[in-house]
Amino acid sequence: GPGQAFEYDQGAYSQLLKQLQTAKKKVIERVGSDHSKLVKKVLMMLILIKYLEERQDKNGNTALKREFYREINSRASSLADILNKPTDFITLLGELSSEKHFNGQIFELSEKEEAKLKEFDFGVFQAFVDGQTELFGSPEGIGQMKIWRLYSFDYLPIELISHIYEDFLIDETDQSKPGVVYTPPTLVQLLIDRCMPLSEPKKQCKVLDPACGSGIFLVAAFKRIIQWWRIQNYWKHPSKENIDTLKALLKENVYGCDIEEEAVRLTYFSLSLALLDALSPREIWENVHFDNLIGKNLFGEDFFQKILENNLPNDFDLVIGNPPFQSKLTDPAEKVNSEIKAQNTDRPKIPDKQVVLLFLEQSFKLLKEKGKTCLLLSAGPLLYNTKVHSFKRYLFGLRKFQEIYDFTPLRTKLFKSSKKSAKKPATLAALVENSIPDEGHPIYHLIFRSTRATGEKIEFEIDHYDIHKVPFKIALDSPKVWQANFMGGGRLHQLVERINSLPTLKDYLDEMVKIRNWKVSEGWIESSNSEQMRKLILLQEKLTRSSEEEKDFQRLKNKFSASWITNKPFVETDDFKIGGVKKIKHCPIQFFHRNRKRNKEIFEPPHLLIKETVEDKKIPVEFRSDYLTFRNEIFGISSPASDSNLLKEIESRLKDNKSYAALLWLLSGRIISTREGVVLKENILSLPYPENPLHFDFIEQTLLDDILEYYADFRIEGEKSKALNQTNPDELKAFGKYYCQILNSIYEDFKPLDPIIGRDFIAYPFVLGDKPEIEIPDDLEDVEATLAKLLHHQASHNLWINRILKVYHKNVIFLYKPNQKRYWLRSIAIRDADETFVDLFNQGK
Numbered sequence: 001g002p003g004q005a006f007e008y009d010q011g012a013y014s015q016l017l018k019q020l021q022t023a024k025k026k027v028i029e030r031v032g033s034d035h036s037k038l039v040k041k042v043l044m045m046l047i048l049i050k051y052l053e054e055r056q057d058k059n060g061n062t063a064l065k066r067e068f069y070r071e072i073n074s075r076a077s078s079l080a081d082i083l084n085k086p087t088d089f090i091t092l093l094g095e096l097s098s099e100k101h102f103n104g105q106i107f108e109l110s111e112k113e114e115a116k117l118k119e120f121d122f123g124v125f126q127a128f129v130d131g132q133t134e135l136f137g138s139p140e141g142i143g144q145m146k147i148w149r150l151y152s153f154d155y156l157p158i159e160l161i162s163h164i165y166e167d168f169l170i171d172e173t174d175q176s177k178p179g180v181v182y183t184p185p186t187l188v189q190l191l192i193d194r195c196m197p198l199s200e201p202k203k204q205c206k207v208l209d210p211a212c213g214s215g216i217f218l219v220a221a222f223k224r225i226i227q228w229w230r231i232q233n234y235w236k237h238p239s240k241e242n243i244d245t246l247k248a249l250l251k252e253n254v255y256g257c258d259i260e261e262e263a264v265r266l267t268y269f270s271l272s273l274a275l276l277d278a279l280s281p282r283e284i285w286e287n288v289h290f291d292n293l294i295g296k297n298l299f300g301e302d303f304f305q306k307i308l309e310n311n312l313p314n315d316f317d318l319v320i321g322n323p324p325f326q327s328k329l330t331d332p333a334e335k336v337n338s339e340i341k342a343q344n345t346d347r348p349k350i351p352d353k354q355v356v357l358l359f360l361e362q363s364f365k366l367l368k369e370k371g372k373t374c375l376l377l378s379a380g381p382l383l384y385n386t387k388v389h390s391f392k393r394y395l396f397g398l399r400k401f402q403e404i405y406d407f408t409p410l411r412t413k414l415f416k417s418s419k420k421s422a423k424k425p426a427t428l429a430a431l432v433e434n435s436i437p438d439e440g441h442p443i444y445h446l447i448f449r450s451t452r453a454t455g456e457k458i459e460f461e462i463d464h465y466d467i468h469k470v471p472f473k474i475a476l477d478s479p480k481v482w483q484a485n486f487m488g489g490g491r492l493h494q495l496v497e498r499i500n501s502l503p504t505l506k507d508y509l510d511e512m513v514k515i516r517n518w519k520v521s522e523g524w525i526e527s528s529n530s531e532q533m534r535k536l537i538l539l540q541e542k543l544t545r546s547s548e549e550e551k552d553f554q555r556l557k558n559k560f561s562a563s564w565i566t567n568k569p570f571v572e573t574d575d576f577k578i579g580g581v582k583k584i585k586h587c588p589i590q591f592f593h594r595n596r597k598r599n600k601e602i603f604e605p606p607h608l609l610i611k612e613t614v615e616d617k618k619i620p621v622e623f624r625s626d627y628l629t630f631r632n633e634i635f636g637i638s639s640p641a642s643d644s645n646l647l648k649e650i651e652s653r654l655k656d657n658k659s660y661a662a663l664l665w666l667l668s669g670r671i672i673s674t675r676e677g678v679v680l681k682e683n684i685l686s687l688p689y690p691e692n693p694l695h696f697d698f699i700e701q702t703l704l705d706d707i708l709e710y711y712a713d714f715r716i717e718g719e720k721s722k723a724l725n726q727t728n729p730d731e732l733k734a735f736g737k738y739y740c741q742i743l744n745s746i747y748e749d750f751k752p753l754d755p756i757i758g759r760d761f762i763a764y765p766f767v768l769g770d771k772p773e774i775e776i777p778d779d780l781e782d783v784e785a786t787l788a789k790l791l792h793h794q795a796s797h798n799l800w801i802n803r804i805l806k807v808y809h810k811n812v813i814f815l816y817k818p819n820q821k822r823y824w825l826r827s828i829a830i831r832d833a834d835e836t837f838v839d840l841f842n843q844g845k
Contacts, residue, residue: 020047020164023128030124038113041262045093045107046129047164048269049079063276068095083126086118106269161214161270181415183216183322183376186451186458186798187407191429192220193796194403195318195374201228205253206313208366209321210303210359212256215267217320219274222254226278238278243288246275251291255313259330261300268298304332307362308339315371319363322376323356325425333358351381351388357395360430364399367434373399379408379426383482384669396475401443403431408486408673409449409718426673442469445485450719452800459798465489465828467801483669487711488703490831495700496666499688505650506685509637512646518639521599522612522681523630524565528593536560536591562595564603570629576611578656580622587629594632602636603629606644608651610635612679614661617708619684623651635681653693660687662704665712672715699830702738706827714822723822732764735824739815740766742833750813756780757819761787764815773810787816806832806839 024043028036052063069076072091073084082088096107109117163182196205205228207221229249230236238246250271258264272290279288299306303323306312329337333355340361341347350357356377363373381388382395383406395401407414408426415427447466452459468485474493475481480500484492512518527533536556539549570587596602604627611620611634625644630636639647654660665671668683688694696704714721736752743750743766753765753772758780765776780787793801804823805816815832817823 027124027128031120035116035120038116041109041113042117042125043128044164044266046079046125048106048161049092049096050129051273053079071095080126080130083122083129086120086122089122089125090114090117106265161266181322181325183213184414184458185216185220186460187376187414188216188220189798190460190796191320191374191405192217192224193799194405194431195320195372196221196224196228197796198224198227198231201231202317203232204249205317206255206315206368207253207318207320208255208257208312208316208363210257210319210363211321211323212258212267212298213260213263213322215256215263215270217322218254218256218267219270221318221320222250222271222274223278225249225253226274243279246278247291250275251293251297254293255297255316257299257301257303257306257312259300259302264294264298264300268293302330302332303359304330304336304362307336307365308332312366314366315368316366317368317371319366319371319373320375321359323359325378326355327352329353329355329358336362346394348390348394351385351391354378354381357381357391360432361395361398364432364434369434371434372402373432373434374429376427376429378673379406379428380669380673382428382430384408384426384486384673386479386669389479392479393476396443396472397437400433400435400437400441401430401475402433402441403444403446405429405431406445406447406482406486409447409715410451413451413718437472439472442471443475444468445470445482447486449714450724459800461800461802463802463822464804465822465831480667480669483666483672486672486715487666487707488827488831490703490827490834491699492666492703495696495703499663499667502688502690502694504685505687505689506682508689509685512639512643516640516643518637518643519599519601520635520637521596521602522632522635523602524562524592524596525594525632526589526592530593532556533560533591533593557591560591560593560595562592562597562600564600565592565595565629566590568603568629569627571609571634573611573631573633576609576620576622576630576634578616578618578620580620581609581624581628584628601638603627604638606641606647607636607638608647610637610654610681610684612681612684614664614679614712617658617661618656619654619661619664619679621651621654623648635684650689653689654687658708659694659696659701659704662707662712663687665707665715666704699742702826702830706825710822710825723820723825725821726819727762727821727824731821731824732762734826735829736764736766738826738829739833739836742830743836746837753812758784758787760784760819761791762817762819762824764817766813766815768811768813772812774812776812791816791818804832806836808839808843 020043024040027043028039031039049064054062056062064079066077069078069082069092072082072095073088076082076084076088079092082092090109093107093109196202205221205225207218207225209215209217209221212218226238226246226249229245230238254271256264256267258267271293275290276288294300329350337350337358356375360373360375360377363375367373382392383404406428408428411426445468446462447468448460448462449466450461452461465488468489470481470485478493478497478500480496481493484496509518509520513520536553539545539553539556542549545553565587566589567586569584571581571584575581575583601607605625607624607628609622609624609628609630613620613633623644637647637650664679664683664687667686668679670683671679710721710723714723732755733752736755740750740752747768750766750768753767753776756763756765756777756779761780761784763777763780765772787805790805791803793803795801802818805814807814807816813836822828
């Protein structure tokens with residue numbers, strides 16, 4: 001199905017990675033875990049040397065010839081032979097690092113490391129390279145290392161090298177380095193195609209990746225620069241004579257930074273491979289002497305340290321990459337941040353210390369006029385977290401944001417990490433031009449909801465309805481525009497604006513707390529692993545306590561006990577459902593991390609319980625006139641007895657109200673960008689609560705119904721969503737009715753004719769007046785192939801745009817679209833009608 005290849009599960013790729021992981025574990029077990037860092041380094045080298053040995057051109061020439069091994073040991077003709085003696089291996093590394101060969105710093109070892117290697121049992125490395133299964137137990141252990149044959153090295157496996165690198169960057173406890181997540185090659189390709197289109201070759205294009213990892217973006221950029229060079233030179237293949245030209249292109253155009261030195265060495269190696277890869281025939285490989293780029297183009301340093309030293313060029317055409325998503329600034333980053341704040345006191349604080357936003361802001365100063373930045377960013381702070389709008393507003397006003405590629409719906413599919421801990425949150429890429437923004441330039445918000453696999457290649461698809469044009473002023477002033485786009489766009493924007501102008505439930509409750517002594521708070525939190533809490537439990541378990549301990553025990557007991565909760569009636573969060581509280585028991589818990597001492601009235605009647613979730617398309621809410629305690633996933637509102645009717649009024653507005661559940665999706669960006677369906681108290685409090693109950697007209701109601709029915713489901717289910725199923729006759733009928741109803745607010749006489757349903761497409765005709773002035777076809781058989789070509793438009797190497805077609809012929813309008821529910825929703829009928837108005841207006845009709 002679509003997207004499977006993201007999971008590399010079936011291919012040689014994944015076989016290779018699995019076996020390498022197993023082998024790595026086994027080798028470390030044999031050599032001893034205190035040497036794991038060096039073992040990982042050696043295994044990485046062996047993989048790369050094996051790669052050079054295996055790689056061959058059509059004449060069977062390989063990069064490392066047998067003679068190369070024989071010079072080191074007359075009896076050796078392969079890497080495995082060299083591994084008989086540690087000293088031979090060390091000599092081999094020296095040769096590879098020398099200027100006469102690759103000058104590859106990736107193969108360098110320190111004297112200390114060399115000495116340590118000589119103590120190792122090298123048989124284990126030989127078995128690793130040869131795949132001697134008996135050394136590793138059963139065939140499942142490491143498997144015959146036929147995997148080297150399974151994988152064709154005739155395509156540069158930079159993806160593989162990056163992936164292996166990600167695996168090798170895991171520390172001894174199997175924890176990933178924080179914030180480091182492998183970037184899928186397909187995503188790299190998509191962004192390179194957008195930023196460096198093949199069809200617009202440049203003589204020079206200076207590129208920087210500020211957190212380059214193993215170099216996946218830089219390699220793709222360098223390959224594109226070589227393709228451009230070939231286009232400008234009549235597609236000729238680089239040869240011996242051009243080596244210097246290619247080396248100069250690399251040296252003048254490709255720059256990278258990474259806090260991990262081994263990452264930078266790997267980037268250097270990967271770029272060298274990309275250079276070799278461009279050369280043909282392969283005999284010339286041994287004539288290539290690489291320039292040493294480390295310390296000149298590639299820096300094993302914190303990017304922000306380079307910013308402080310002010311020693312990076314400032315004329316880049318493109319800054320591109322995938323910086324770490326961490327809520328933590330390194331020391332140099334802190335320094336940069338303080339300096340900027342000192343220079344510009346109006347600059348808002350970086351929300352949640354998201355270092356990725358500092359990467360974005362600082363990248364601008366390294367660009368030439370009209371140069372571009374394209375970084376992967378966390379979608380929350382830039383789009384969906386409405387609480388941090390001031391920083392977003394500052395960024396949008398700083399430079400011209402041109403396009404935002406929003407991969408939020410694909411988050412679980414795109415960033416598959418070999419380690420559970422390294423999940424990438426909702427992600428987008430922002431393409432920003434180094435020029436002053438102005439009102440005339442909209443920001444395009446492109447939402448990617450699906451991918452498809454063709455053979456080995458993964459392609460991105462984007463829908464006509466998911467390309468949104470956000471006027472600059474709206475981006476600055478309306479924090480919720482992005483959620484509205486995510487939930488379907490179009491007239492939702494007006495609905496969001498209308499709701500934003502209304503008082504919220506929070507406004508109402510704040511007023512009641514102030515003037516009528518209401519209490520509003522979440523329920524209790526049981527225990528936390530805090531030092532004090534642990535101490536209390538320990539003291540309680542002691543049979544005898546010293547007087548000092550007794551004093552401590554009493555103090556802590558007073559602090560963490562709650563007589564108003566322990567042994568009192570309480571409802572478990574799961575026992576509070578849409579229909580109300582299902583089961584009440586007595587609370588056996590003794591100590592509470594937060595015992596709600598200041599707000600304990602929330603447990604007393606009359607009170608209203610609201611659960612922080614959406615279940616079955618509604619928010620669970622219940623008015624109670626009994627004493628009841630609850631945990632912090634529920635919040636309570638209590639009032640004096642005389643205000644019971646006001647609590648009941650809140651209940652009646654919220655209870656069973658699907659529109660309010662839909663509004664949560666529309667107003668709370670957090671639901672979109674974090675774990676599915678998690679609603680916070682503040683999201684519920686942000687719901688509108690005007691003086692009179694809120695009413696929606698039929699268009700607004702339709703939009704809200706579709707959010708709940710389809711868009712929320714799409715967000716949670718992704719490519720399993722029912723929105724992608726085929727449509728049915730009732731849905732088509734409803735679509736036709738809505739489309740005409742809206743058109744007839746101006747034209748008065750549009751009617752739907754019968755839709756013509758093909759295999760993959762539907763043509764839906766609409767007539768103005770009583771009968772069509774043209775003949776309506778019976779089926780789509782003759783045009784299906786043409787429609788497929790027209791409606792699936794390939795915009796670049798791995799990006800497809802699903803278009804829709806409107807044909808205006810005499811008094812008939814035809815809509816041609818794929819046969820999937822999402823194209824024929826009632827909310828889409830409203831968007832289609834609005835677009836039709838614009839078309840007819842432009843045609844002067």
